[in-house]
Amino acid sequence: MAEQVNTFKGNDIMPELPEVETVRTIIAPQVTNRRIISVNVLNGKVVAHPTVDEFCKRLCGNTICSMDRRGKFLSFIFENGDRLFLHLRMTGQLLVTPQDFPQAKHTHLVMQLDDGHQIRYIDLRRFGRFWYVRNGEPTAVTGVDKLGLEPSDKSLTAKYLKSKLACRAKAVKEMLLDQTIVAGIGNIYADEILFATGIHPEQKCSELRDTDWRKLAKAIPDVIAWGIETNKITPEDYLACEGASYRNTPLLKVYGRGGQPCLKCGRPLERITVGGRSSCFCPACQRKRSL
DNA sequence: CTAGCTTCCTGATAGC
């Protein structure tokens, strides 16, 4: 039995694009056409813009039209065109609960809806943030303006990736985590995408060949779409686990499997650190090429 | 401009 190298600290959380999309599809139908009648900010740290007082004032009375997602950002769109942006970062959880539902530890923000339900924000590490942006007000304050292409964007081609990155000495894994190139990939799906392409996480962008760029341009949308598909959960199960256990962890091929056999060749997967992030890969299927 | 370091935060775990 191979040694288990990873520790899985907080692995039930850490939302990336597929998980954020799951949250949106679960939450949106429960809040659409609901009016926010009051807001309780239990920890002002999670409100990034504007001040907590202004934030609460602007939210109250608004009716939610729809929910959107861009990269790992969620947003609530209101009837008046205002928007509430949210980034879950590492450990943020968004729930719609009956108002008498037991309040979880680390609940930082509660919005009371007009149908007796509440939207609750829970975040163990408090890295997540909310931004309230008025209709017509620039969204630059949130950071969404800096995001690169969505993985599903048809403009995400080998040519796009190569033109943006081929001159850079950065490791390909760091490129995948750069939200200004492609939005929504985190540490887990970066490892899965690299395994799918057979590229070593430390391979420099400047060393990649045209076939590599083509493989990446295909694997990025494919792996993210697979993540969205496999993360499906019912609203009941989502609430029962308090929005924490809808991840496809058992299905991941490399992430968190350091020391375990590669699903393609059986050799033990390795775990290294790339750009300060733990990375799992197969040393046989993802050989590092020298020039 | 980029690279590299630090910060934020808590809880699990290791070591004494």
Place this chain on the structure above:
DNA sequence: TGCTATCAGGAAGCTA
């Protein structure tokens, strides 16, 4: 048992 140190991670904010 109980203490302290270490580590995980997304993204911003620094410095050089």
